[in-house]
Amino acid sequence: MSSHDEAAGRLGLGALSKRSPGPARPGVVLLARRYFTSRAFGWSIVLLALGAWQIASTLHRMPQLPPLTDIGAVWLDRVQNGDLVAAVLETLRITVIGYAFATVTGVVLGFLMGRVPVVWGGAEPVVEILRQIPITALLPLLILYLGIGDSFKIVIVMLAATFPILLNSYAGARSISKTMAMTAQTFQLNWIQTQIEIGLPAALPYILVGMRQALAVTLVIAVVTGMLAGNSGIGYFILEAQQVLDVKALFAGIFTIAAIGYVLNALFLMVEQRLTRWRSLGSARH
Amino acid sequence: MTSEGVSIRVSAVSKRYRSARGEDVTGLSPVSLSIADGTLVSIVGRSGCGKSTLLRLVAGLEAPSGGGIAVHGSPVSRPPDSVRYLFQNYGESLLPWRTVGGNIQFGLRHAYRRSILTDRAGIRAVIDEKLAEVGLAGTADRYPSELSGGMQQRVAIARALASEPQILLLDEPFSAVDALSRANLQDLLLRIWQSHALTIVFVTHDIDEALYLSDRVLVLEPNGGGLQMDVDVPLPRPRHQIETRRAPAFVEMRSDILKRVLAPN
Numbered sequence: 001m002s003s004h005d006e007a008a009g010r011l012g013l014g015a016l017s018k019r020s021p022g023p024a025r026p027g028v029v030l031l032a033r034r035y036f037t038s039r040a041f042g043w044s045i046v047l048l049a050l051g052a053w054q055i056a057s058t059l060h061r062m063p064q065l066p067p068l069t070d071i072g073a074v075w076l077d078r079v080q081n082g083d084l085v086a087a088v089l090e091t092l093r094i095t096v097i098g099y100a101f102a103t104v105t106g107v108v109l110g111f112l113m114g115r116v117p118v119v120w121g122g123a124e125p126v127v128e129i130l131r132q133i134p135i136t137a138l139l140p141l142l143i144l145y146l147g148i149g150d151s152f153k154i155v156i157v158m159l160a161a162t163f164p165i166l167l168n169s170y171a172g173a174r175s176i177s178k179t180m181a182m183t184a185q186t187f188q189l190n191w192i193q194t195q196i197e198i199g200l201p202a203a204l205p206y207i208l209v210g211m212r213q214a215l216a217v218t219l220v221i222a223v224v225t226g227m228l229a230g231n232s233g234i235g236y237f238i239l240e241a242q243q244v245l246d247v248k249a250l251f252a253g254i255f256t257i258a259a260i261g262y263v264l265n266a267l268f269l270m271v272e273q274r275l276t277r278w279r280s281l282g283s284a285r286h
Numbered sequence: 287m288t289s290e291g292v293s294i295r296v297s298a299v300s301k302r303y304r305s306a307r308g309e310d311v312t313g314l315s316p317v318s319l320s321i322a323d324g325t326l327v328s329i330v331g332r333s334g335c336g337k338s339t340l341l342r343l344v345a346g347l348e349a350p351s352g353g354g355i356a357v358h359g360s361p362v363s364r365p366p367d368s369v370r371y372l373f374q375n376y377g378e379s380l381l382p383w384r385t386v387g388g389n390i391q392f393g394l395r396h397a398y399r400r401s402i403l404t405d406r407a408g409i410r411a412v413i414d415e416k417l418a419e420v421g422l423a424g425t426a427d428r429y430p431s432e433l434s435g436g437m438q439q440r441v442a443i444a445r446a447l448a449s450e451p452q453i454l455l456l457d458e459p460f461s462a463v464d465a466l467s468r469a470n471l472q473d474l475l476l477r478i479w480q481s482h483a484l485t486i487v488f489v490t491h492d493i494d495e496a497l498y499l500s501d502r503v504l505v506l507e508p509n510g511g512g513l514q515m516d517v518d519v520p521l522p523r524p525r526h527q528i529e530t531r532r533a534p535a536f537v538e539m540r541s542d543i544l545k546r547v548l549a550p551n
Binding site for chain 2: 177179180182183185186187188189193197198201202204276278279
């Protein structure tokens with residue numbers, strides 16, 4: 001699999017990744033082709049944009065766009081004095097706890113909705129209504145109920161992350177073919193055995209897609225809750241920087257969030273590919 | 287009636303469905319037959335004659351609308367534990383997230399007689415033995431999706447064997463594989479039928495295949511009309527892909543059955 005195909009797969013652009021094998025080309029053209037269809041091309045654009053930023057802001061000083069080197073210096077300073085690290089850790093703590101609760105709730109409820117008609121009948125209307133409510137509409141109410149402490153932040157993160165996981169787990173639980181279900185019957189599997197040996201493994205790829213969608217949402221919401229509660233986390237770090245017009249610290253905070261999001265997603269993809277390796281084998285070999 | 291020497295007894299079994307438009311459709315008109323222990327019996331007939339329905343009823347995967355089925359003397363109300371079923375779409379029956387060896391281990395774990403195999407070496411030895419038996423030695427660590435269709439059906443056979451059944455039901459198991467693999471799979475089925483002393487019921491739309499494999503061929507009437515012919519196949523064993531198929535008795539039985547199947551109703 002070339003890195004292009006991999007990236008296209010990641011963005012859901014599988015259909016665009018088909019390349020027709022052309023006649024042999026001279027080496028330079030081939031290299032250029034490989035470069036322009038790989039992620040290296042995109043990274044070059046990022047580096048070029050950052051370079052342009054650096055040059056423009058050095059030549060023409062403006063307070064709203066400080067040079068990257070200055071932002072870097074502030075970033076290093078805030079990392080060394082510990083407050084940026086503490087803010088990041090606090091946001092990650094909320095993210096992880098909320099995400100863990102959402103995963104358990106979403107997988108258990110979504111999977112059971114897909115496998116047990118009574119659970120589907122009882123839960124489907126509630127789920128369908130609740131998931132229409134924008135999470136932001138619930139914020140004032142939840143602050144009223146829970147204050148602005150940990151429980152508020154965790155509940156908000158959990159609510160936001162639960163639905164993508166739940167809906168995908170449900171779809172995964174419904175994906176078992178009739179033949180597979182009859183196979184379980186002829187091998188005398190009882191209900192529990194059927195779920196463990198067939199239901200969950202079949203649903204796993206779907207569950208992981210839901211968990212990856214939820215991961216992105218989770219980080220955003222964790223940052224927002226920090227801002228809204230105005231007391232902790234990277235969200236508050238950014239808000240505070242804005243209030244004292246410290247644009248460099250603002251950018252330092254924003255870049256840090258981008259980096260964390262990127263790393264989390266990359267780690268997740270690694271785990272996902274390992275767990276669902278069997279899915280890609282057939283297409284790779286034939 | 288005793289169940290001595292009888293594997294499967296089907297007594298006036300019928301099946302009716304409700305179609306999508308709400309009409310009452312006959313899946314199978316009442317059929318009675320019994321299948322002796324250790325025989326290989328094929329069921330043939332046109333599409334929609336109810337041959338797969340009959341097989342699923344015997345397997346306990348569907349409930350009959352009338353009549354009853356007994357396997358080894360006990361009435362079938364759920365899949366009997368001495369019976370394993372092989373599907374036409376083997377690709378959806380194997381567990382794609384398990385390796386070939388893992389699939390066979392699944393069969394072992396859900397065996398008819400729970401042979402308690404706890405040590406890894408013992409399990410591995412049985413897996414290798416079953417794979418060698420179906421001609422797939424050395425593929426234990428591959429995934430089903432890496433194998434061809436014919437090889438996947440062999441894995442399904444090995445998995446069924448690992449669970450030590452007494453009766454094997456096969457629903458058009460070779461119809462999706464190419465002609466050459468198909469001949470090999472037929473001979474493989476005959477070998478395991480003999481070495482495991484199995485009772486086999488084999489559903490196919492291919493009359494040649496049915497005659498080649500079987501002791502007895504049952505022909506069903508079109509549109510769920512019930513049993514049309516019950517033909518004993520006295521061809522000598524071992525069967526041979528070329529010799530058997532050109533034996534005068536084979537050719538004659540083949541045309542007899544074809545005439546009946548192709549006759550306008």
